[in-house]
Amino acid sequence: MNAAGFRRLAVATWVATFVLIVLGGIVRVSGSGLGCGPEGSGFHGWPFCNGDLVPGLDLNAVIEYAHRVAAGLVGLMILSLFLLAQSRRVEARGLRPLTAGLLVLVVAQAGLGGLTVEEGLDERLVAAHLGLAMLLLGGLLLLVRMSASARSTSADHRRSSKGVRWLAWATAVIVLATIVAGGYMAGTQNYGRPDYRLGDGAHHACGKEFPTCNGDFMPFGQSRLVDIHLTHRAFMYLAVLLTIALVVAAQRRRATAPLVARRARILGLLVVLQVLLGALNVWLDEYELLIVAHLALGTLVWAAALDTALASSLVRATVAEPTAAQPAVRPAAARAS
Known part of the structure; x- marks a missing residue:
């Protein structure tokens, strides 16, 4: 191959x-x-x-x-x-x-x-x-x-600022933490267990309220299930703030790092859709299709966040067809002598 x-x-x-x-x-x-x-x-x-x-x-x-x-x-x-x-x-x-x-x-x-x-x-x-x-x-x-x-242009690979790179990687890490916290919340639902009941677990620990939770904003300490649910939300809020900051910073430098700016815009769009889908999962009853869609879109958000971070770090092509060795080109100064 x-x-x-x-x-x-x-x-x-x-x-x-x-x-x-x-x-x-x-x-x-x-x-x-x-x-x-x-x-x-x-x-x-x-x-x-x-x-x-x-x-x-x-x-x-x-x-x-x-x-x-x-x-x-x-x-x-x-x-x-x-x-x-x-x-x-x-x-x-x-x-x-x-x-x-x-x-x-x-x-x-x-x-x-x-x-x-x-x-x-x-x-x-x-x-x-x-x-x-x-x-x-x-x-x-x-x-x-x-x-x-190696089809991307040299303009695509101009170096991002150090601040954008740090912001991109921080966003990717927090998005991953949000997903893992969501997985922990899903694990409390008892799907497939003999003691499963509709509505148990942390999914609706805040009732059907978003962005509030049981009449408050972030009422940690009410119960274990509420804390699990709010941990997922806390990471989500942080991921949203970091994404906004990343999109703004990347657009300001789009002339020097257009690839990062494009990928940051895609990430921003996916995050907006994911927050809306997450809200629907709270506002509505437990619909399996919505839960699976939330997982699928969250996975794409993670991929987009990581892709933006990789673009900011200049991950370049390293695979190429083996080619015959080319003769070395002598420097102009050497040829002149």
Whole structure:
């Protein structure tokens, strides 16, 4: 496979991982997280499904098993990227350690998924599982950008100011924290557990109020579930403020760093849509489609935030087709002598 094929595989793996994350959300809201066996099932519930290699036709088991199959496919795609990066068919400066890291991440993610099932969908493990998925997606985005063809212009890669770079990376980190806090909140919902009741957990701990919460703005200390919900909101508010600051700063410097300015605008638009979608999730009853859409859009917000940070840090192409060595060009002064 040549360099162009490697880039296409990297993009396809990123897309497949995004789909896998969304599928994980479907597993969650459909109550299928324990579809292959209850808490404490051991190998009977993972990697097997109710003791079988292939599950029966129970809907929850099929949904959970589909998520596992998709995870296996993503793992094989990442393994392929790793093996290709080790070969000499692609000049892979910097890609070998990155693909090795991605391979470690996907193996760790599979193990964490099994532990999450074994521990009955503990909210801490649910949040960690989601956070690790975001890191995997982020690593794949870095791989895509590093392996991009050198078609961008030199104007696209003019250096951003140090302030913009710091702001971009701070925004990406807080967006990631917001998602992990949201995953922890989702983990309190008891989807798929025998004790599940509609409306339990932290989802509606503030009632149907946003931006207020139970008649106040940020009433931490009312209860554990309220605190979990408000932690997610607190990170969200900080992410919004940082995004606004980043968009403004990037637009002021768009003449010198147009790529960062463009990506910051995309991030700003996605953040606005995500806040509106999050508000709908509070104002309305629990609708599975809205919850999954919130996860999908939040994942895109994370990707956009990281992409903006990478653009500000001048991540350039490092993969190219092997070419014959070109003769060295003597300096003009040497030729004159």
